[in-house]
Amino acid sequence: MAVTSLLDLHVAAESVADAPTVIAEVLTATRAFEGNLGVEVLVDTDDSAHFMVVETWQSIGHDDAYRASRATPEGASALGGILAGPPTLTRFEPVAPTAG
Template structure:
């Protein structure tokens, strides 16, 4: 089943001008990882230092393999250098059916 990952980062305002460079370098490796089907970085209208990265993966396992690689010395990125706080991540791979009929009563 497809997995959607939300990866939220808060950029240090002192590094806001560098954010695109660091994100581009980091996300190039993400985009190239087997199973990645798409990636987008969304900037919060109310806070331009708050960025939501939305990733689509073929499977949860593809994302898990990628995340494990990111924890290795080879996979570590420089993104942490421009962050104001640790990032947060949520993985969504289960859907809620929304085609339910109203109960008959």
């Protein structure tokens, strides 16, 4: 079953101008990772340092494999260097509608 992962990012004030480029570079690898069905980046209309990355994965297993790869020295990215704090990850699965 597909899963949607929301990665809530707060960028350090001194990195806001560079954030779109850094995020785009990081997401190139995300989009190429096995099981990724798409990625969209949103920026808060009231706070240009607040980003939401919306990822869609074939399964939680694919998402878990991606997160595990990013935790290795080989999979690490420049994203951590521009953040004001740790990102928050929330994952959602579709719910079948109930008969009404």
